[in-house]
Amino acid sequence: MLTSLPCRISFLRVRSRHMRRMLLLPASALLLYSPPGVEQYASAQTSERMVVAPPTALTQRPRTGAAPSPFFAGTVTASGGEAHIALKIGYSNATIYNPETNKNDPVRLRSYRDVHETAAPAIPFVAPTIEVAPGETVRITLKNDLPSSDSSCPASMPDINVPHCFNRTNLHAHGLWVSPTGNSDNVLLSIAPSVSFEYEYNISLEHPAGTFWYHPHLHGSTALQVSSGMAGFLIVRGSRLPSAHTSGDVDTLLKGADGLPFAERLVLLQQIQYACRDTSGAIQATGTGKYVCQQGQVGEIEGYDQFGPTTWAKSGRFTTINGQVAPVFTGAQVGRIERWRIAHAGVRDTVQLQFKKMRPGAPDFASLDPTQQLNWIEQNCIGARLSQFAIASDGLTRASISERETTVLQPGYREDLLMLFPEAGDYCVLDDMAGPSGTVNATTKIRKFLARVNVAMGQAMGADTKAFLRAELTAAANRTMPETIRQKVRDDLANDMRLFSFVPHPDIADSEVKGRQTLQLEIDVSSGLKFLVDGKAYDATRIDRTLPLGSVEEWTLTSGNNPPVGHPFHIHVNPFQVVKILDPGGNDVSSAGESGDPQYANLKGVWKDTLFVKPNYQVFIRTRYRRYIGDFVLHCHILDHEDQGMMQNVRIAVPDGAGGVVTNHH
Numbered sequence: 236m237l238t239s240l241p242c243r244i245s246f247l248r249v250r251s252r253h254m255r256r257m258l259l260l261p262a263s264a265l266l267l268y269s270p271p272g273v274e275q276y277a278s279a280q281t282s283e284r285m286v287v288a289p290p291t292a293l294t295q296r297p298r299t300g301a302a303p304s305p306f307f308a309g310t311v312t313a314s315g316g317e318a319h320i321a322l323k324i325g326y327s328n329a330t331i332y333n334p335e336t337n338k339n340d341p342v343r344l345r346s347y348r349d350v351h352e353t354a355a356p357a358i359p360f361v362a363p364t365i366e367v368a369p370g371e372t373v374r375i376t377l378k379n380d381l382p383s384s385d386s387s388c389p390a391s392m393p394d395i396n397v398p399h400c401f402n403r404t405n406l407h408a409h410g411l412w413v414s415p416t417g418n419s420d421n422v423l424l425s426i427a428p429s430v431s432f433e434y435e436y437n438i439s440l441e442h443p444a445g446t447f448w449y450h451p452h453l454h455g456s457t458a459l460q461v462s463s464g465m466a467g468f469l470i471v472r473g474s475r476l477p478s479a480h481t482s483g484d485v486d487t488l489l490k491g492a493d494g495l496p497f498a499e500r501l502v503l504l505q506q507i508q509y510a511c512r513d514t515s516g517a518i519q520a521t522g523t524g525k526y527v528c529q530q531g532q533v534g535e536i537e538g539y540d541q542f543g544p545t546t547w548a549k550s551g552r553f554t555t556i557n558g559q560v561a562p563v564f565t566g567a568q569v570g571r572i573e574r575w576r577i578a579h580a581g582v583r584d585t586v587q588l589q590f591k592k593m594r595p596g597a598p599d600f601a602s603l604d605p606t607q608q609l610n611w612i613e614q615n616c617i618g619a620r621l622s623q624f625a626i627a628s629d630g631l632t633r634a635s636i637s638e639r640e641t642t643v644l645q646p647g648y649r650e651d652l653l654m655l656f657p658e659a660g661d662y663c664v665l666d667d668m669a670g671p672s673g674t675v676n677a678t679t680k681i682r683k684f685l686a687r688v689n690v691a692m693g694q695a696m697g698a699d700t701k702a703f704l705r706a707e708l709t710a711a712a713n714r715t716m717p718e719t720i721r722q723k724v725r726d727d728l729a730n731d732m733r734l735f736s737f738v739p740h741p742d743i744a745d746s747e748v749k750g751r752q753t754l755q756l757e758i759d760v761s762s763g764l765k766f767l768v769d770g771k772a773y774d775a776t777r778i779d780r781t782l783p784l785g786s787v788e789e790w791t792l793t794s795g796n797n798p799p800v801g802h803p804f805h806i807h808v809n810p811f812q813v814v815k816i817l818d819p820g821g822n823d824v825s826s827a828g829e830s831g832d833p834q835y836a837n838l839k840g841v842w843k844d845t846l847f848v849k850p851n852y853q854v855f856i857r858t859r860y861r862r863y864i865g866d867f868v869l870h871c872h873i874l875d876h877e878d879q880g881m882m883q884n885v886r887i888a889v890p891d892g893a894g895g896v897v898t899n900h901h
């Protein structure tokens with residue numbers, strides 16, 4: 236029997252009981268609901284584009300009979316059963332707000348949709364959120380409804396590193412620790428138009444809870460499809476308490492006095508670089524490169540001339556939050572902890588996230604002109620930078636909470652932040668300026684406005700945000716943690732806000748390392764433009780590294796210096812632990828970071844799956860080849876670099892007992 240409920244019905248039913256959790260409600264529910272007794276501050280902006288949580292994918296759990304919670308995790312428990320999700324891919328027509336014209340630009344873009352949806356979503360560029368639990372078998376049916384006629388897909392491709400076949404696709408569960416083969420997280424599959432394929436991820440009972448995401452990953456069309464908004468959250472919800480000997484899910488700690496999880500926001504950052512083309516097919520732009528669409532035209536992403544190191548900043552497009560430009564986050568209250576699950580699902584910009592108080596009475600933000608933007612931010616985003624408290628990076632809980640005023644998000648990164656707003660009123664969410672060596676465009680980027688947070692009156696929290704947070708977390712530990720571990724969790728929080736009981740992977744000691752790998756990501760301009768790893772462009776028929784299952788290795792990562800461009804390194808299947816990061820002078824910058832650049836601060840010992848490698852730096856990471864064998868990839872997460880060759884095939888194979896691996900069936 237299928238027991239899943241349509242999301243909307245579930246939302247309405249729980250609304251009155253769990254009002255605090257309104258942050259996850261769809262827009263329609265938010266409009267219905269105004270919390271009693273909470274003074275709503277007048278909006279500083281007349282245009283109201285509220286940040287709406289992505290829809291939750293309708294999930295059928297036929298074997299266990301447990302209805303999925305579209306609302307919160309506590310009810311998604313390790314069932315050992317199956318979770319079925321069905322997605323389709325097709326063109327969607329919708330709009331994206333353009334601050335310059337104060338109008339919504341019509342766009343037509345490839346997107347993921349839930350096959351169960353009853354009405355087209357207002358914002359189809361954010362895929363449905365998939366929520367699963369450790370121990371579940373997750374089946375995702377992917378139906379490719381894109382047109383089969385496709386001029387970008389000739390019968391044979393002379394060079395696979397020229398972008399091609401924009402209507403073919405597949406699915407990658409970014410950060411999931413699952414098998415890369417067969418119909419699991421296999422990005423070497425190609426799903427043609429009209430084909431429906433069922434993926435099956437066996438999520439082990441050992442799998443960490445955390446913030447992961449999914450997107451297409453077919454070599455040749457990855458950047459084009461992801462840039463169109465084809466990306467969604469994949470959240471693993473955990474309910475395992477820590478013990479003296481085992482680590483637990485940080486989800487079990489992050490609960491309020493009512494026993495419910497802290498308020499949560501899903502924040503998907505994207506760079507949807509849509510353009511309109513003239514009759515000759517050229518992108519319409521002003522002399523400075525700003526993209527222009529005329530009345531009646533529809534913005535599209537249909538060519539790789541819409542990517543590249545300089546076009547994003549010039550295009551005048553904005554990083555979107557859940558598909559919206561310059562929206563407002565509603566529902567925040569003074570002194571109430573919020574968990575921000577942030578994923579950088581964009582391709583073409585580095586985001587340096589900051590929060591500042593907004594001047595009361597600030598006029599609407601409505602400008603694409605760089606000078607006006609900067610002036611507006613300077614005049615209206617005025618206070619000190621708010622503290623941000625990172626509890627997890629790339630979904631994996633950190634050994635201690637990292638307090639910072641800027642969070643650097645490169646393509647592919649996730650950060651889970653605990654946020655507190657000390658005063659009622661509005662806050663600016665900003666994307667700070669950055670120098671060339673720290674950005675994916677290798678150019679200086681200007682400060683940009685991302686969003687506004689409207690904060691209502693609540694619980695006074697004093698001037699010391701860190702002390703307040705620590706007290707709240709300690710109180711949470713008193714309520715949530717088993718007696719055998721409670722004092723340890725409290726002591727750890729008191730000691731530099733450590734989360735030792737919630738770290739999913741044990742540290743990799745020097746003595747554990749059995750081998751070494753080196754890798755260089757680079758752009759070669761000496762003979763045309765080439766995108767290379769270790770001097771070679773991607774070859775689908777070549778296995779670039781064969782690694783023995785069970786081994787532990789240290790990798791040294793570098794980015795090419797001619798031209799000096801940094802690249803975000805990403806590897807599938809097993810995450811890695813940051814050992815050290817050496818600047819050009821040989822100084823380890825993975826602890827304190829560098830003055831003026833928060834890029835590498837507090838990364839030592841942190842587990843990740845994606846890491847930016849600055850040119851002239853050396854990044855040292857360690858990783859265990861655990862549980863899964865098979866062929867998969869590593870690549871640059873500037874996805875148009877990946878499509879053009881900055882990728883390798885990696886094989887993890889069974890050891891032969893004599894120092895090598897088994898290479899055939901004999």
Ligand SMILES: [Cu+2]
Binds near residue numbers: 873881
């Ligand atoms: Cu790259």
